[in-house]
Amino acid sequence: MRKIRIAIVGVGNCASSLVQGINFYDGSSANGTRIGLMHRQVGGYRPSDIEIVAAFDIDRRKVGLDVSKAIFSPPNCTKVFCEKIKLTGAIVKMGCVLDGYAPHMRDQDPLRTFLPLEKESIREEIIAELKNSSAELMVNYLPVGSEQATRFYAGCALEAGLGFVNNIPVFIASDPTWSKRFADRNLPLIGDDIKAQMGATILHRAMVDLFRKRGVKLVRTYQLNTGGNTDFLNMLNRTRLASKKTSMQSVTGERLADENIHIGPSDYVPWQLDNKIAFIRVEGRLFGDVPMEIDVKLSVEDSPNSAGVAIDAIRCCKLALDRGIGGVLHSASAYFSKHPPVQMTDDEAYRCVEQFIRGERES
Numbered sequence: 307m308r309k310i311r312i313a314i315v316g317v318g319n320c321a322s323s324l325v326q327g328i329n330f331y332d333g334s335s336a337n338g339t340r341i342g343l344m345h346r347q348v349g350g351y352r353p354s355d356i357e358i359v360a361a362f363d364i365d366r367r368k369v370g371l372d373v374s375k376a377i378f379s380p381p382n383c384t385k386v387f388c389e390k391i392k393l394t395g396a397i398v399k400m401g402c403v404l405d406g407y408a409p410h411m412r413d414q415d416p417l418r419t420f421l422p423l424e425k426e427s428i429r430e431e432i433i434a435e436l437k438n439s440s441a442e443l444m445v446n447y448l449p450v451g452s453e454q455a456t457r458f459y460a461g462c463a464l465e466a467g468l469g470f471v472n473n474i475p476v477f478i479a480s481d482p483t484w485s486k487r488f489a490d491r492n493l494p495l496i497g498d499d500i501k502a503q504m505g506a507t508i509l510h511r512a513m514v515d516l517f518r519k520r521g522v523k524l525v526r527t528y529q530l531n532t533g534g535n536t537d538f539l540n541m542l543n544r545t546r547l548a549s550k551k552t553s554m555q556s557v558t559g560e561r562l563a564d565e566n567i568h569i570g571p572s573d574y575v576p577w578q579l580d581n582k583i584a585f586i587r588v589e590g591r592l593f594g595d596v597p598m599e600i601d602v603k604l605s606v607e608d609s610p611n612s613a614g615v616a617i618d619a620i621r622c623c624k625l626a627l628d629r630g631i632g633g634v635l636h637s638a639s640a641y642f643s644k645h646p647p648v649q650m651t652d653d654e655a656y657r658c659v660e661q662f663i664r665g666e667r668e669s
């Protein structure tokens with residue numbers, strides 16, 4: 307089977323789980339299990355067909371290392387579920403910092419924050435690295451609030467002729483100007499903001515969907531999230547959350563008044579490390595206008611939760627490349643992302659993405 311050559315931007319916890327997963331699910335090893343996968347194969351591609359051929363970061367403890375080593379460098383703190391990682395041959399290159407590094411991150415414990423190198427790469431070097439590595443698609447894992455940086459790397463991907471999987475809440479697939487740029491170059495695009503495998507978003511959406519199907523009026527809801535990784539530390543700066551807020555409001559489908567919905571990162575609790583805890587409350591009114599409420603607590607390791615979805619999004623993006631399909635992949639975006647250009651119910655998105663994988667629909 308052919309390989310899927312990817313470039314990673316941001317070698318943080320999510321990238322660590324992805325790279326560990328590629329090794330964990332390597333069919334030739336003793337770990338050839340299917341536990342935790344939505345698809346063992348996507349259009350014939352296995353997780354172990356994904357190869358990391360290029361990577362960019364800004365942290366001095368990661369730049370210069372093979373990706374297989376960089377993923378275990380601080381401040382990464384996610385659970386190690388696969389210790390034996392094959393060398394990738396891809397050395398993490400210095401990127402461009404732009405707004406990837408928030409000012410408040412300077413004042414934190416070095417073991418918990420980013421430590422950027424001073425000398426940045428220039429755009430031409432990044433594009434040359436992408437071309438020389440023969441990368442086919444780029445996977446974006448920058449910190450929340452990296453608006454300029456995401457657009458910068460998406461521009462590099464376009465220029466080097468790569469597909470793009472946008473895992474973060476900055477709008478590329480759901481921005482008509484950007485989606486057109488990818489469509490014009492016939493390059494596939496999936497996004498925006500990855501919807502984790504069994505995360506707070508999918509759970510919250512399922513609860514709201516159940517209300518709708520059972521005729522219960524949704525009155526108000528919240529989702530409070532805590533965690534102790536750099537993602538949560540970064541999000542302490544609330545000015546970085548504008549797009550994130552919009553992306554997360556997609557949970558309810560119907561528009562609730564702002565005062566009746568609160569969804570977002572609520573606090574940074576260092577000892578939680580990469581464990582995320584979500585408290586979800588949904589209040590409604592059922593038969594006879596009688597009130598009811600549900601409280602749920604979800605506790606989950608944050609980064610494997612996103613990698614379990616990224617591993618399918620990447621393979622769908624590759625299928626589109628194989629089939630010569632460019633522009634937004636709508637079914638994959640709706641199923642794998644919180645903020646796709648076209649929202650679908652999760653049932654519909656699931657049906658559509660299965661049809662896409664089987665080659666029964668274009669996007």
Ligand SMILES: NC(=O)c1ccc[n+]([C@@H]2O[C@H](COP(=O)([O-])OP(=O)(O)OC[C@H]3O[C@@H](n4cnc5c(N)ncnc54)[C@H](O)[C@@H]3O)[C@@H](O)[C@H]2O)c1
Binds near residue numbers: 317321365
């Ligand atoms: N875990 C999930 O389930 C989930 C769900 C949805 C979205 N996300 C998003 O995925 C993204 C990645 O999450 P994470 O936990 O890996 O974050 P992280 O903080 O562990 O990693 C971010 C990485 O980006 C690097 N970086 C910062 N600025 C950079 C730049 N300009 N160029 C290159 N690299 C740069 C940092 O050094 C770090 O290695 C976040 O935006 C997060 O919100 C995660």
